[in-house]
Amino acid sequence: MDFPDFSLDISLLEKAKEPEPEVTYDLLILGGGPAAMSAAVYAARKMMNFAIITKDFGGQVRETSEVENWLGFQSINAKDLVDMFEEHVESFDIAVSLGPAITDVKKDEETFKAYTDDSKTYSSHTVIVATGKHHRPLNVPGEKDLVGRGIAYCATCDAPFFKGKKVIVAGGGNSAFTTAIDLLKVGAEVTLINFIKGWQADAALQERVKQSDKAILLDYHQVVGIEGKDRVTAVVLKNRGNEKEEKLDTNGVFVEIGLLPNNESVKNLVKLNEQGEVIVDCSCRTSVEGLFGAGDVTTVPHKQIVIAASEGAKAALSAYDYLINKSLI
Ligand SMILES: Cc1cc2nc3c(=O)[nH]c(=O)nc-3n(C[C@H](O)[C@H](O)[C@H](O)COP(=O)(O)OP(=O)(O)OC[C@H]3O[C@@H](n4cnc5c(N)ncnc54)[C@H](O)[C@@H]3O)c2cc1C
Structure with a gap:
C-alpha cells in the first residue's frame, strides 16, 4: 500500500487572504473538512461575504489512503480528493484563517462573535459549525x-x-x-x-x-x-x-476506540445530544437562530464524506435563506 505524505503539503488555501476582524460577515464557516468546503462552494455561488476559520484542510479525509465511495470515482487517493476540494474552494475569492482554532462562539442579538486561540475575534450574521470529530483517547496514565x-x-x-x-x-x-x-x-x-x-x-x-x-x-x-x-x-x-x-x-x-465531536466552540451555546453532537434538523438548523451545523459534529447519522459534503451544502443554503428572510443580505 502507498501511504500518502501530507506532511510536505503546501496548502493551496494558505495563500488565501486573511479574514478581517473589523468586517461583519454574512457567514462564518468553522472547520475545513468536506462539510465546511462544500458549504464554502455553495456560499460562494450565492455571493455571500464569508470567511472560513479552520485548523486544517481535509479533516478526517487526511487520515485515510483510498476512498471508494465518493460518487464518480470507483477509487480515489484521499490526498488527491482533498487537493481537488481545495482547488475547487480556492477558485473563489475566499477569506481563510488556517491554523488557529475557534475557542468560543457567542451571539449578541443578530450578530455572532467567534473567538480564536490566536486572540482574534470575527463577526458574522450566521455561522456554520462543521468542526467534525476527533479520536477518543484512552485516558490512561502515560497516554x-x-x-x-x-x-x-x-x-x-x-x-x-x-x-x-x-x-x-x-x-x-x-x-x-x-x-x-x-x-x-x-x-x-x-x-x-x-x-x-x-x-x-x-x-x-x-x-x-x-x-x-x-x-x-x-x-x-x-x-x-x-x-x-x-x-x-x-x-x-x-x-x-x-x-x-x-x-x-x-x-x-x-x-481506535471511537470518535468524539469537536464541539468545544459551541458547547455553551447550542443544544447537544448525549454524545455531545450538535442537534440539527433536516435543514441543518440548530437550537440557536442563525447558527447551522453540518457533518460529523452534528446528530446527522452515517458519518461519511458524501454525507458531510451534502450537509455542508444544505447548511449554506439554509444560512442564505435565513439572511434573506431577515433582510440581512
Ligand atoms: C480513518 C478514517 C477513514 C475514513 N474513511 C472514509 C471513507 O473511505 N469514506 C467515507 O465516506 N468516509 C470516511 N471516513 C469518514 C469521513 O472522513 C468523515 O465522515 C468526514 O471527513 C466528516 O467531514 P466533516 O467535514 O464533518 O468533519 P472533519 O473531516 O472531521 O473535519 C473537521 C474540520 O474542522 C476543523 N476543526 C475542528 N475543530 C476546530 C476548531 N475548534 N477550530 C477550527 N477548526 C476546527 C478540523 O481541523 C477539520 O478541518 C473516514 C474517517 C476516518 C477517521
Whole structure:
C-alpha cells in the first residue's frame, strides 16, 4: 500500500487572504473538512461575504489512503480528493484563517462573535459549525506524555513507522481491524485488545486479521496504563474476567476506540445530544437562530464524506435563506 505524505503539503488555501476582524460577515464557516468546503462552494455561488476559520484542510479525509465511495470515482487517493476540494474552494475569492482554532462562539442579538486561540475575534450574521470529530483517547496514565512517541491515532499516517515492531491496537471495531491490517502489512506484530467480550468489526475484516500468524486477539481486556520514558516500552493490561494485571512489552499503541465531536466552540451555546453532537434538523438548523451545523459534529447519522459534503451544502443554503428572510443580505 502507498501511504500518502501530507506532511510536505503546501496548502493551496494558505495563500488565501486573511479574514478581517473589523468586517461583519454574512457567514462564518468553522472547520475545513468536506462539510465546511462544500458549504464554502455553495456560499460562494450565492455571493455571500464569508470567511472560513479552520485548523486544517481535509479533516478526517487526511487520515485515510483510498476512498471508494465518493460518487464518480470507483477509487480515489484521499490526498488527491482533498487537493481537488481545495482547488475547487480556492477558485473563489475566499477569506481563510488556517491554523488557529475557534475557542468560543457567542451571539449578541443578530450578530455572532467567534473567538480564536490566536486572540482574534470575527463577526458574522450566521455561522456554520462543521468542526467534525476527533479520536477518543484512552485516558490512561502515560497516554498524554507519549503521544507521537509510540502512541498513535491514525494508521494511515503512522503505521509505516512500526515496520517489524510490536504494536498494541486498542479497539474491536472496523477502525481497529483496519489499523491492524495496515500494521500487519508493514510486518508489525499486532495484539488487538478489546474492552468488551468479542469483536464488533465486520466478519471479513476479522477473518483477514485472524488468518495472520502475527496477530493476537485479546478480548475482555483493558489497557490501564502505558509505560515508557522517551518512547512507549510497555502497556499494563487488565484481564476483566479475573481482574489480574500484566505488563506487555510493546513499541507502540494505536488507539481506535471511537470518535468524539469537536464541539468545544459551541458547547455553551447550542443544544447537544448525549454524545455531545450538535442537534440539527433536516435543514441543518440548530437550537440557536442563525447558527447551522453540518457533518460529523452534528446528530446527522452515517458519518461519511458524501454525507458531510451534502450537509455542508444544505447548511449554506439554509444560512442564505435565513439572511434573506431577515433582510440581512
Ligand atoms: C480513518 C478514517 C477513514 C475514513 N474513511 C472514509 C471513507 O473511505 N469514506 C467515507 O465516506 N468516509 C470516511 N471516513 C469518514 C469521513 O472522513 C468523515 O465522515 C468526514 O471527513 C466528516 O467531514 P466533516 O467535514 O464533518 O468533519 P472533519 O473531516 O472531521 O473535519 C473537521 C474540520 O474542522 C476543523 N476543526 C475542528 N475543530 C476546530 C476548531 N475548534 N477550530 C477550527 N477548526 C476546527 C478540523 O481541523 C477539520 O478541518 C473516514 C474517517 C476516518 C477517521
